[in-house]
Amino acid sequence: MYATNYHRASSVADAVRLKGTGEETKYVSGGMTLIPTMKQRLAAPSDLVDLRHVAEMKGITVSGGTVRIGAATTHAEVASSAEIKAACPALSHLASLIGDPHVRHMGTVGGSVANNDPAADYPSAMLALGAMIVTDRRRIAADDFFTGLFETALNEDEIIVAVEFAAPEKAGYSKFPNPASRYAMTGVFVAKSASGVRVGVTGAGSDGVFRHSGMEQALAGNFSPDALSGVTTDPADMLSDLHGSAEYRANLVNVMARRAVAAAT
Amino acid sequence: MGVEGIGARVARKEDKRFLTGKGRYTDDMVVPGMKYAAFVRSPHAHAKIKRIDASAAEKMPGVIAVLNGQQMLDDGIGNLICGWMIHSKDGSPMKMGAWRPLAHETVRYVGDAVAVVVADSVGEARDAAEQVVVDYEELPAVTDAATALTAGQPQLHPEAAGNLIYDWAIGTSEAETDAAIAAAAHVTEMTILNNRLAPNPMEPRAALGVYDSAEDHYTCYTTSQNPHVARLVMSAFYNVAPENKLRVIAPDVGGGFGSKIFIYPEEIVCLWASKRAGVPVKWTSDRTEAFLTDAHGRDHRSTVKMAFDKDNRITALKVDTIANFGAYMSLFSSSVPTYLYATLLSGQYAIPAIHANVRAVYTNTTPVDAYRGAGRPEATYLLERTIETAARELGVSPAELRRKNFIRSFPYQTPVIMNYDAGNYEASLEASMKQADWAGFPARKAEAEKRGKKRGIGMSCYIEACGIAPSAAVGSLGAGVGLWESAEVRVNAVGTIEVLTGSHSHGQGHETTFAQLVADRFGVPIDSVSVVHGDTDKVQMGMGTYGSRSGAVGMSAIVKALDKVEAKAKKIAAHLMEADESDIVIENGEAKVAGTDKTVPWFQVALSAYTAHNLPGGMEPGLKEGAFYDPTNFTFPAGCYICEVEIDQETGKTDIIQFVAADDFGNIINPMIVEGQVHGGIAQGIGQALLEGVHYDAQSGQLLTASYMDYAMPRADDLPSFQVSHQNTPCPGNPLGIKGCGEAGAIGSPPALINAITDAIGNNDLSMPATPQKVWAAIHAAH
Numbered sequence A: 001m002y003a004t005n006y007h008r009a010s011s012v013a014d015a016v017r018l019k020g021t022g023e024e025t026k027y028v029s030g031g032m033t034l035i036p037t038m039k040q041r042l043a044a045p046s047d048l049v050d051l052r053h054v055a056e057m058k059g060i061t062v063s064g065g066t067v068r069i070g071a072a073t074t075h076a077e078v079a080s081s082a083e084i085k086a087a088c089p090a091l092s093h094l095a096s097l098i099g100d101p102h103v104r105h106m107g108t109v110g111g112s113v114a115n116n117d118p119a120a121d122y123p124s125a126m127l128a129l130g131a132m133i134v135t136d137r138r139r140i141a142a143d144d145f146f147t148g149l150f151e152t153a154l155n156e157d158e159i160i161v162a163v164e165f166a167a168p169e170k171a172g173y174s175k176f177p178n179p180a181s182r183y184a185m186t187g188v189f190v191a192k193s194a195s196g197v198r199v200g201v202t203g204a205g206s207d208g209v210f211r212h213s214g215m216e217q218a219l220a221g222n223f224s225p226d227a228l229s230g231v232t233t234d235p236a237d238m239l240s241d242l243h244g245s246a247e248y249r250a251n252l253v254n255v256m257a258r259r260a261v262a263a264a265t
Numbered sequence B: 001m002g003v004e005g006i007g008a009r010v011a012r013k014e015d016k017r018f019l020t021g022k023g024r025y026t027d028d029m030v031v032p033g034m035k036y037a038a039f040v041r042s043p044h045a046h047a048k049i050k051r052i053d054a055s056a057a058e059k060m061p062g063v064i065a066v067l068n069g070q071q072m073l074d075d076g077i078g079n080l081i082c083g084w085m086i087h088s089k090d091g092s093p094m095k096m097g098a099w100r101p102l103a104h105e106t107v108r109y110v111g112d113a114v115a116v117v118v119a120d121s122v123g124e125a126r127d128a129a130e131q132v133v134v135d136y137e138e139l140p141a142v143t144d145a146a147t148a149l150t151a152g153q154p155q156l157h158p159e160a161a162g163n164l165i166y167d168w169a170i171g172t173s174e175a176e177t178d179a180a181i182a183a184a185a186h187v188t189e190m191t192i193l194n195n196r197l198a199p200n201p202m203e204p205r206a207a208l209g210v211y212d213s214a215e216d217h218y219t220c221y222t223t224s225q226n227p228h229v230a231r232l233v234m235s236a237f238y239n240v241a242p243e244n245k246l247r248v249i250a251p252d253v254g255g256g257f258g259s260k261i262f263i264y265p266e267e268i269v270c271l272w273a274s275k276r277a278g279v280p281v282k283w284t285s286d287r288t289e290a291f292l293t294d295a296h297g298r299d300h301r302s303t304v305k306m307a308f309d310k311d312n313r314i315t316a317l318k319v320d321t322i323a324n325f326g327a328y329m330s331l332f333s334s335s336v337p338t339y340l341y342a343t344l345l346s347g348q349y350a351i352p353a354i355h356a357n358v359r360a361v362y363t364n365t366t367p368v369d370a371y372r373g374a375g376r377p378e379a380t381y382l383l384e385r386t387i388e389t390a391a392r393e394l395g396v397s398p399a400e401l402r403r404k405n406f407i408r409s410f411p412y413q414t415p416v417i418m419n420y421d422a423g424n425y426e427a428s429l430e431a432s433m434k435q436a437d438w439a440g441f442p443a444r445k446a447e448a449e450k451r452g453k454k455r456g457i458g459m460s461c462y463i464e465a466c467g468i469a470p471s472a473a474v475g476s477l478g479a480g481v482g483l484w485e486s487a488e489v490r491v492n493a494v495g496t497i498e499v500l501t502g503s504h505s506h507g508q509g510h511e512t513t514f515a516q517l518v519a520d521r522f523g524v525p526i527d528s529v530s531v532v533h534g535d536t537d538k539v540q541m542g543m544g545t546y547g548s549r550s551g552a553v554g555m556s557a558i559v560k561a562l563d564k565v566e567a568k569a570k571k572i573a574a575h576l577m578e579a580d581e582s583d584i585v586i587e588n589g590e591a592k593v594a595g596t597d598k599t600v601p602w603f604q605v606a607l608s609a610y611t612a613h614n615l616p617g618g619m620e621p622g623l624k625e626g627a628f629y630d631p632t633n634f635t636f637p638a639g640c641y642i643c644e645v646e647i648d649q650e651t652g653k654t655d656i657i658q659f660v661a662a663d664d665f666g667n668i669i670n671p672m673i674v675e676g677q678v679h680g681g682i683a684q685g686i687g688q689a690l691l692e693g694v695h696y697d698a699q700s701g702q703l704l705t706a707s708y709m710d711y712a713m714p715r716a717d718d719l720p721s722f723q724v725s726h727q728n729t730p731c732p733g734n735p736l737g738i739k740g741c742g743e744a745g746a747i748g749s750p751p752a753l754i755n756a757i758t759d760a761i762g763n764n765d766l767s768m769p770a771t772p773q774k775v776w777a778a779i780h781a782a783h
């Protein structure tokens, strides 16, 4: 790891100010992606601004059917939150499947969403839940937020403060973990609400997380696993690597989607 | 058996320090003035080095020295060598290309070391290493061994035309074997791949070189399974320093699995750099360096023909194997696919004709050498996949086909050198089938079918050769060293005992089992027995630990030393009690005159030896004896493993429902430790069969699996609860009747698992690791 300067931000405004100082300053949240990258000497920020102690970015609130999760909330907190288990158990389930206990107690929702790893779990839920990514300066719909592999609509110094979504009627998440990393080889999040059904797929798409419109249409009329039997996923749009060919991933998308629907509560 | 003696489940003495984080590993060693090394490594699989420019690096903060391979050559540091000579069929010696500790002309794999930076901190050393500019002329690379043998491929070493290191054969003549195959009623033919593995001990390799200019003396702390061999090789071949000027210390070592047998460039460089730079130099590998540079295991491509007569008796076996050696010949690489592999191709079966041909090949990949099992897993996998396949083709039960062909009378001379001394293969087969409820499988399969799961069962009957081995025998086969072991038993003046052993524990629990042996002999508590190992200044020359030899060979040496101590102690006790020496028995911590109530406590015997006030006439003072033990034969642990799996057809994921291991290890000193060895071995075997695999990009030679993001290690939830049992036949060849247990789990398990999966999915065309994607594809190919 290269030497770096550490700063602890006390507020969102303080964090943005600190980001403007230093040669190449980066935000750090749980550090579960950024620190390993630095240890492998693939990133060399001169300064780190720690977001985990900013009060405005912490905590979970559910009011009037709207769920708000502060960006600095850890995966473990989401996995064990009684409020989230009541409002959207599928999201608690998703958080419980991330990494190992160490990672879940350090890694945060904001970090995961900002990083937009094509195999990360949260982005699929954000898309399927039609979430709003709340930043220090605007609200970005999930549909507009995830723009490609490791790419988002965030500006250079923009901070995710929270994510918000309306509690769905029903939702389910099914993940097939990569045997080595245990990130999602394919993860499918399905959510049914008054405005329809949304399906978010992570781990599989060659452009990163995506919504599966064929599945959404099929499920709109009949929210059951069988409704998906005729739906296909084009391998041409899938990732292919050591762990899974495009054909295999296309298959997993369908299998995980059926299981997510079956599990939806 | 006492509560702490032979056969007792004594908790491991060493675990307290390990579990409380107080183990002392090489990286924990701190010496005054110590500095840190970082290596500049080749990013290319194959390239010529045109120029190394260290001027920018030398100016970096904290940098003490930047050293290169030309300087090493100028200082007379020798090539790394392979210490086992193999001759090809045509009589020519193996073709060993030069391996420089720091490459100065050509790099041959990604990770090949080209320079070293010594600096005040690890961070500064690494920062500076990045500033060393190496001008490479890239050359085409080849990573697959079969490809490397074909015309027009990149050539790695001028010494080895066509990348061929040797073309070796063993066993019955090819003509005779072919004739038997031609006359067969049935022939099963297969192509068998044995995947390449990264050893992944928990502790990465490390070295600390300390040069003392006052004495012109070197000390090397290093992660070694065999510190004396390291000293021998570094002195005799690498010209680092004469043996009396080189002390090698292998302190606590966190796992090796073979990978820490070999002498690597880094420890030589640390020693040499310590003199050059005038400071102690420490290097500790990071995990990616470990993936790149720790010797890999396995990587075979074989074709096999197994011939049967009309009664389903095996009449012949013909094997042709291509073994990938990587870019250089590692220390014992040549012996692995020859004498540790092809000599086991008879398995547990009476096969009248066996012919095996092995070609060893250079490729632009990490060097390959012994890895837990070393050769024997490759032999077992090949045989057990083939006989299982034959049973399917012949339409007979796999258990019956094996049973019919078992060797039943001992000693048994195979056509491939080995002479099996003892065994009862049927006993392990019966025990494992009973434990696994083999007969109830069809009902379980039908029940799984109802749940939409494909259930399969598979077995594997392995044999291995351990305790390597009689020195004269391995010498005649080309080994550059003898494979005896040494021990010294020092009884201190008030009766506590130190055992100095040439074996080395890096997870095996020697501090406990070796102490049990002594406790058993004299009836003293194991806490009064200490085991000393891993330091060439403290311990007499020894050969170290690998090949499941610490029990069969290392403990036999201790037994011999104990015999001598006991004999002398009896003489002293007889003298003290005015009794006849032949009437003395030593037990429960005292010497007694049999049939009387006369006793002398053990400490009194020891004290008498050292006060020397009243010893038998002419006796030397002291109670300390040494012994060397050279085994008379290999030992032959064997067993039967059964694995039952359920496959999720939609995803191809395998769940291991049960795993049964029935082993014959001969006599057992500590059953708990033996079970632990079996559990760990099976976990590694399941890792190989289901998850692990080193992959290179075929064009660029880049290592694609250089971290745990891509290299899948078995985790606890990948494994079932193992059911292990023993059906022991004592080994006639050594005083304790021990066969060895360190590798069996890794040897026996892969074929059992793949046989089970292929049984479940009804497609035999499946290679390791059987990842979900491969199993899914195989299910689809079958329908």
Ligand SMILES: Cc1cc2nc3c(=O)[nH]c(=O)nc-3n(C[C@H](O)[C@H](O)[C@H](O)COP(=O)(O)OP(=O)(O)OC[C@H]3O[C@@H](n4cnc5c(N)ncnc54)[C@H](O)[C@@H]3O)c2cc1C
Binding pocket: A026, A027, A028, A029, A030, A031, A032, A033, A034, A035, A036, A051, A071, A072, A097, A098, A099, A100, A103, A106, A107, A108, A109, A110, A111, A112, A114, A115, A117, A119, A120, A121, A122, A154, A158, A159, A160, A161, A181, A182, A183, A184
């Ligand atoms: C062993 C291991 C296993 C893992 N397994 C999984 C898994 O199964 N599934 C999965 O989804 N993830 C997995 N992860 C990743 C983990 O979930 C990370 O926590 C997450 O991806 C990043 O969150 P973080 O809080 O650690 O972010 P950091 O690493 O601190 O930051 C990541 C990036 O986001 C930026 N950033 C962080 N917070 C903000 C913010 N509020 N606003 C703007 N930018 C921000 C940082 O500048 C950085 O560029 C794993 C990680 C590890 C180490």
